[in-house]
Amino acid sequence: MADSTPLPSSEAPNDAAVEREATRRSRRSFLLLAATGLAGLGGWRWLVSRPTDDGVPWPLRRVLDANGQLAQEYFSNAHLAPVFPKAQAxxxxxxxxxxxxxALDAAAWRLRVLGYAPAGPARAQEFxxxxxxxxxxxxxxxxxxxxxxxxxVVSWAGARLSDFLQRYPLATDPRRSGLAPYVSLFTPDEQYYVGLDIESALHPQTLLCYEMNGQPLTPEHGAPLRLVTxxxxxxxHLKRIGTIAFLHQRPADYWAEQGYDWHAGH
Structure with missing residues (x-):
């Protein structure tokens, strides 16, 4: 049978002692929380005061670049996106x-391509x-x-960018061997632009796309030609491609300038 004998008064916690201990712990917790918050605020102020790289404080840009590098090492021609039955599109x-x-004038639209020319003016060709x-x-x-x-899930139709470059070798410099390491694509008005590394551009699932779900592209989905990768x-997936340029240095990218990963792989 459990002992129900009351504790001696010297052992029994009284209300005053409990309140003092609660106050002590609450004060300590508050001070710790305040110190943590001030440290976080100071860290944030330090972070946002750092010089920027592509519009993002450089410490954050280093983290994004590290994540992008991991994604890039994973990216290869052997790594393909899953495909689905057309009925699911x-x-x-x-x-x-x-x-x-x-406004889009589909009849007047032309794809302008600036060939790789690291040592001189780029060759321009229209398609x-x-x-x-x-x-x-x-x-x-x-x-x-x-x-x-x-x-x-979407069904796409178009030409591989790699097939385009095999037919029109604009990613190489005719005066020397070597392939352009980067590709820049932007809309005709140059308001939206994306950058790709050449491995992504040459991936077998990277398309210059002109049809979606069995129909020609509509203007809101990027007619007459869009990128699909x-x-x-x-x-x-830049819509309404106006220009493709092959470059020696990593090009600007609209959403990377807003703080997103430049590679944007998944």
């Missing part, structure tokens, strides 16, 4: 109109949509993933 939501706000459609047609049904967290988030 759906129309993606209209998301973002930067670079699409001006019609018919030129792109004359290349081997590739169809694939893959998942379009948005950086916002949603995704949708399903191992990267949708922020890299």
């Amino acid at each position: 759906r129309a993606p939501r209209v998301n973002g109109d930067i670079g699409l706000r001006s 019609t949509l018919a030129d792109i459609q004359a290349l081997p047609r590739v169809e694939m049904t893959t998942e379009l993933k948005c950086i916002e967290g949603w995704s949708v 399903p191992l990267k988030y949708g922020i890299k």
Whole structure:
């Protein structure tokens, strides 16, 4: 049977002692929390006062670049995005109109390509949509993933960027051997722009796309020609390509300048 004998008064905690101990602990917890908060605030102020790199404080940019490097090491021609039956394809939501706000004259549209020329002026060449459609047609049904967290399966048709470059070797400098390490793409009004490393550009699932779900692209989805690269988030899938340039240095990227990872792989 349990002992129910009351504790001697010297052993029994009284209300005053409990209150003093609670006050002591509360004060200590508050001071610790305040110190932590001040340290965090000081760290944040230090962070945002650092010089920027592509519009982002350099310590954050180093973290983003490290993450991007890991993604790039994972990225190879042997790593393919999953493909799905066409029956699962759906129309993606209209998301973002930067670079699409001006009127489109489809008949006058031309793809302008600036060839790789690290030691001199770039060679410029123009192509019609018919030129792109004359290349081997590739169809694939893959998942379009948005950086916002949603995704949708879409069926695409177009020409591989690698096939385009095999037919028109504009990523190499004719005066010397070597392949351009980077690619820049931007809309005709130059308001939206993305950068790719050459490995991503030459990936077999990177398309110059002119059809979506069996129909020609609509203006809001990037007509007449858009980029599709399903191992990267949708922020890299530039709509309404105006110019492609092959460069020696890593080009600017719209969303990287807003603080996102330059590679934007998933």
